[in-house]
Amino acid sequence: MTRAVRAQWPVMLVGLIFAAAFALAGANFWRRGSLLIGIGVGVAATLRLVLSDDRAGLLAVRSRGIDVMTMTSVGAAMVYIAWTIDPLGTG
Template identity: 35%
Template sequence: MKSQIPLLLVLAVATFGLIRIVQYHWREGTVLIGVALVMAGVLRALLPDGRIGLVAIRGRGMDVLLYGGLGLAVMAVSLTITGGPLHQ
């Protein structure tokens, strides 16, 4: 169970992001989902394989690159969208 704590932390942040989206705060929610992905990348980079649990999917370098890159992309897109029906 100890090895699943990083996954539970990432899922908690992502769940809170989804809750914010459902509450019509889509920008905050998508930024939180991006933060969860970046957090997964940081945890993957810092923790050894025996303590990272299901956050480890591929090799360490690939996980860090993909989690971090996707997280930053999600945050960048959500912060740069202006106007339209989703405008806050």
């Protein structure tokens, strides 16, 4: 168990960020939650970029370039959406 936790700490860190984001979204702080999802994907992209394939664990899906490009695009889109959409119920 301890070896598995040490080996998969990058994906566990991203999972904790996502859990916090979903908790915020579930508490009707959907903009903050979606912003945190975008930040979490950005953290995943950064970890995939700086860690070796062995150390990246489950974050390594395809080649490093494809993974980083995909995660960066998705993270940037999430941050843009969270930043630009007006909150519900306001002018």
